[in-house]
Amino acid sequence: MAVIEPTGVAAASAGAGAVPGSRRSAGNGVIVAYVIAYLALYIALITPVISTLAVKVNEISTVATRAGDLSLVTGIGAFFAFVANPIAGALSDRTTSRFGMRRPWLVIGVIGGAVGLLVIATASGIWQVVVGWAIAQTAFNGTQAALQAVLPDQVEEHRRGKVSGWLGIAQNASSLIGIGLATLFAAAGLTSFWSIAVPAAIGVVGVVVFAALLHDRRLSKADAVPFHLGAFVKGFWISPRKHPDFAWAFTGRFLMLLGFAAYNGYQVYFLLTRFGFDTPTALSWQLRLSVVQTIVLVVAAALGGWLSDRTGRRKVFVIVATVLAGVGLIVFASAQDPNILFVAAALFGAGLGAYFAVDLALVTDVLPNRETDAAKNMGVFNIANALPQSLAPALAPLLLGIGSTTAGNYTLLFVVAAVVILAGAASTMFIKGAR
Template sequence: MASMNASLGYNQTTQPAQVSSGFMLRYLMAVVGIYLAVMTPVTITLAIRVAALAPDSKASSLGFILGVGALIAMVANPLLGQLSDLTRSRFGRRKPWVVGGMLVAVGALLGLGSAGSLMLVALYWWLTQIAINASLAALVAVIPDRIPKQQRGRLSALSGMSSNLAIFAGAAVINVVGTDDIWMFVVPGVLGLALVAVFAARYPEPEVAELPPKPFRPMAMLRNFLFDPRQHPDFSWAWLSRFLVQYGASVMMTYQVYYLMDVVGFSHVTVGKPVFVASLLMGGAIVVMSLLSGWLSDVTGRRKVFVFVASLVYAAGLALLMVGSSFAMFLAAILVSSCGLGIYLAVDQALVVDVLPSRAEDAAKNMGIFNISNVAPQSLAPATAPLFLAIGGGGNYGALFCAAAVIAVLGALAVIPIKGVR
């Protein structure tokens, strides 16, 4: 039994066995499913619902709901990830949380779809964030649990592009079901649950019988989050890089609907189709660049140069939004930024797993700490965006995207001090 656990990834010093392409495909679809449930509201439907309920304060209301939701996710992900690390069920450490979280998320999305006030919209969205992060924290931990180093670049590429594939899939779903009723929230959630269930049914999770039991101690769990950057500088620099780049990505994702409405001139009724076109372009660019970059990173054994170049390309895409206001310019910006994001997401997660502390026993917790760099910008972006938009009297999207581009460049610079990987 001990040798089985080592071969499957519970031994910090022994490489897990390589996984099949079928495993990678099922994993990709599961991550896409989780993001389909959460990113469709973030990028499309939540903005539409908020605009319908509070047309005169839509930007600030959306910023508050998403901002608080991101703060909740920032706490929930590492906390629930640590509970996954502690789990010793006959179904394993990860599957109960992966499936259970999505079941709760579907229920919360059902409530969100029927909510008739901003308060109910906010409450159901915050519950959705908790449930989604329970599922996501456990699923992300599968990589350090089960994936050997020589395959992490490719699986990181698949995982990295999953959120953008989900955005495209969500736009396609909304293009079919429309934006007028409950189904724009429920259908993405149900599809996400189905994809997660397929992965869980086929996942050969490492057995936990040989792992030492870890009692549930709330105060000890809280102390575990006191992370000292000086003890793990490579992990800390990787965290900072993701935080800065993700801020730029959060600005783009959160405000693309309002940019198309306020600058390009679409209405809340017609904005679904251009978002679908942009998502199609984004998804194609990210898939191509992610697969190519992940493969090249594994072949060359290099991570940092890909992350550095990707951050600069993404910043260039954001900068394009400052020089034009047409739909064609918006699509050009989406194409360039998506190429950069595809390269970045393909390699960045593999870099993080390579320098992850305590990979054998605390993978979900430490990946959850890293995931704070994903979700904190989702709170910071809508909280700070109104400050940039207000420059010059309001509606200054040029200032907003300029700030996001500069911060993304700083994210590129943050990978330079990392020494544990090339």
Template sequence: MSAANPQGGGAPQKEVSVNEKGKPVYKLGKGLYWRLIWTLSGNFLFLLALYNAVISIFLPNQVANVVQGDAAQNTIALASIMTVSSFITVFVQPLTGAFSDRTRSKMGMRTPYILAGSFIGGFAICMLAPQSSMIGIGICWVIASVTLNIMNGPLATILADRVPEENRGVASGYIGAAQTGGGTLGIIAAGWFANHTLSGGYLFFGIGIFVVCLIFCLLNREPNTKQMDVEPFNWKEFFKGFWVSPKKNPDFGWAFIARFVMYLGYQGVVAYQLYILRYYIGLDDASSNTIVGVMSTIQLFALIISSVVCGYLSDKFQARKPFVFISSIIMAVSYVFPLFMRTETSMLIMAGVLGIGYGCYMSIDMALMTQVLPDNGENAGKDMGVLTIATNLPQMLVQPLVAVLISIFASYGSVFITAIILVLASSFLILPIKKVK
């Protein structure tokens, strides 16, 4: 694909050519390039803010208000909703991506999904506000999860559609920073909304997600794709693409299992921070809503510093496994503090130490994964997509896991112990990998 260098001078180019199959080939000048990057980053910032606000603060508070039970009852109720929504949406993004590739309309390939998904998803978020039953909350959240994923898949594909490979590193950096910052800002804002007006919080994020998507689509319009060729969709090949033989590719298999186990341990604590502060540490509702935001801020700063330092050192020494191993150990150590000290201070210490460990892990894990891809990365897109399952599936499984632990042991201490075991296990699962130093 040919494209003007976005770093160069000259007036923005608005031309969109087509290749031999009629597919749009974007030639972005400096102005259009940065408009795309800033608006796309803004979309992901708001989307991650919405997800973290709703999942970490709004839903736990709303479920607790509806159920009005103890720690176990509220945890099981929340886990039920999150498990159902996660199970239903697990294949939504890859399916939507495949369908949008084949969509032909005056609005383009991605825009119909982005606008429809954000409108319906935003409306479902707004409709969560008046719900006073678990059924109502569950239905609204499932609709929101499905439709926001329908929006998210095509939105994430915009980078590959419009930005040439030589410029994707910088673009990915901006988007990654926006996602990280958005997640933290979402929790901070949600803490304020939860203490003042939970309904107002739902309306803010529900309306806001459609507004930012509409602005993005208006400022970065797609060309008419009705003349494009349409490749037939093969269900067998689609699902076959999710399988990579661990026998033929043992390093890939070990990397997949290690990432899966690590995220299962990590999500078990992160997803239930509000309930941990409330039912394990013993803070009141208002304090727990506020402290979650403080913890997220501490973790963000620790994560940024750690990821930069570890990424630099890993490249300097051309070593991946030692850093992934050490980062997993650090994460496990962070969970020890609240396990033995049930105080607000211990949770703040955990946030800082966890940020150091997770930041190091994130900065190295992706590089390690790219080095264990089958066939020397010839099918990198598909295989990296398979690896995302090792991140997404734990988010689904951790809900019933935590619910079972709380039901049996009646304490979030059991969640910390399980997280320590899982994260430590993941560090040792990296060791059998042979391709990477």
């Protein structure tokens, strides 16, 4: 497995690093604002992925074309996320603004992302949705790269598991809030405009408030290393022999998120097809399942993060969490009674909670050059988040078309996604630099 990440030698010779700016440990108030900003950003970013993009596409497509149209929208958007995240991270590491290294990217990115969502909310054709989602993914991933860099920037190592756990809770609770808003607006007979525009506004408010409170790192112009795209791209090669732990961590996250992307992107259409629901009913079931999933997730994330810090272990929690998520997805795929989906949601929630609580801390523990290239390296790692969002829409129509009617073979899609997730557990076992 080849993972793109700068080695210490390549980074230094290519001028890929930035001298650390002044830093300080974040206080409890800033940590709370950090978690809220994470929640707000993901309300804006995740809600379209799991719900409102599917609803919007369903409004302007047919049953026969909607899965393909959704794949086009999410696939192109994910490509822009794939490119934007590491580049924004590298530029953030070199930003010498008097406002700090991360703050400009937080504010400009979240506002730009909201503009992209408004383009989607007012769209009347698929290509308008494509353009809007490309803008949103590009801008929001700039914010995401800077926001995640705050963890190694300002959170001490002995607190990272706990803070990572709360960030995991926030990231996953965002879907519950977003689906709740979409369900509320659908039940009121409102168009998808409101279920897209309101999360966008929440994202702007949450991130901007955090940016105002953040005691950001600052980098002097004399210490900043110039950004050269050619050197940057060359620096994005890592030999698995030099950084095997990072390579295996990347692989595990990639496989987990590949299965997760298939589940997220097509859950609404699964409910519409398997049980014959209309859109408001499908959204209401998605909300109920999300409530169960989130409750279990919060408990698992809080407990997993605490136990991980307490024991000093990361890998075992990631492996168990991945297995739980895979089993939950298999139950989801085989359910013929919608009530069985609550069992699947609980298993999946337990897996996600424990996984996202500990995985980010695990990655931080094995992150190369984290003193000089934290944002870029976290941005590179986020390729494992963005690339699956591009591949899943490309693969999904192929699986949906096997041995099925026009509506799609969602059982096969989710079973394959579960197998991919379980493979992620195996890859984590090969990490040696963390317990």
